[in-house]
Amino acid sequence: MSGKGLRWPRRAVREDFAAHQAGSGCSRALFGQPLAALCGEDGTLPQPIQELLAVLQQEGPSTEGIFRRAASGTALRELREALDHGADVDMGSQPALLLAAILKEFLRSIPCKLLVTELYEDWMAAMQKASREEKIWELRAVAEKLPAANLLLLKRLLSLLRHIGHHAATSRMGCSNLAVCVGPNLLSPANADQLPLEAVLEVTHKVNVLVEFLVENCRELFEEEAGSLSSPADQELAAPLESFRA
Template sequence: MPIPSSSCGPVTSAWSLSAGGTKKRKRLILWPFAQRLTSANGDCPGQPDSGLKSPLFGQPLASLCGEEKTLPQPVQDLLAILYREGPATEGIFHKAASETERRDLKEALDKGDTVDLDSKPVHLLAVVLKDFLRNIPSQLLSAALYEKWMLALEKPSREEKIEELKEVADQLPRPNRLLLKPVLAVLHHISQNAETSRMNSHNLAICFGPNMLSPGTDSTLPLQVQKEMNDKIC
């Protein structure tokens, strides 16, 4: 699945050439985390203003990304800060934040106010990002693809599962893939620093899975069935 370039620069490659001309592996850092080239006001040299033209929460990703096919500036900033601060923040995405602060920050972002996100508690930013994902219509991983995601997990080997999951991911709308990649980069980076974050991939999946995909079935299903579905999603 091709990784898109950022609105302000290319993605940092996962490989570099050593002096002898051989490939050497280095840490993969996806945009927008390699370098903070954008500001809270959406300023970016040579790029149009990417400020919000509509509320941020509960809107289709296609309308938020607009003709420029870039993520909304507040989402870029949230992801960049969480990539930077998340690995050193114990219980990131698990611990709760002040409900009043959460509501106030969401309202400010929805109105398009300029907000200094760097000054906000990291746990608050984590909660607001989960709120944003939870409120995407049809969900980030697309409820319409739910059965295909689940069938991919039925493949007998890990390699076959991965290939099938890639094929399903390729069917996501472009705005969904545009957001999914940096979200996964944040989660992977945090899981690689589980000694400090106390959040391994399993813990992160429990926090994020239900916010990214659900079967869209009737909530009157038995609790045990709902639990089994959520476990599989995670």
């Protein structure tokens, strides 16, 4: 699934969406909710997000401009509506660029951000440490303050971005580029809406530098925990994904 010849299987999602509405009725929205409220009782991420991450793990490295190139606005809106209403969307059949765009939209919709607005100064203070080792130590301490669901998604996201960044020859997206595209969706200060443009640009730069460091050092930060997205759910998804390439 590359960036060429992308097609949006609009009818399939619309039919899934309509069938769900006619069947079980309304369900909890996926977007704009606290992450903890969306996770299962066993602490797992929402199933659509798990599947989306698994597809991007496989297709992201070979998709040029992943997270940077825009997806169709209509396709993005329809997929968001379908997911928000609990439709059973086949993530493996969706273009990787569209899935990357919907992931950014999901991250942007998390109240108080994935890295938690109230921890903005803590993140920034950690990045002021002189050595790489000190930064990693302090950043790990800040990460431990995150809600469990936020920390779980952060580990999965950083691992994904690192994986794509290490295939920059095909994705054309190094860790720095990925941080610029994804970073602003992950963290902002509490008073971001009141800041003048110059201050906003400075904050954005600082957040991008933070996210790039997190991506490049995620293995060390989380002691190899973020080294792979290979959860049981991902393994189950891998087989049907192979069939799409056959």
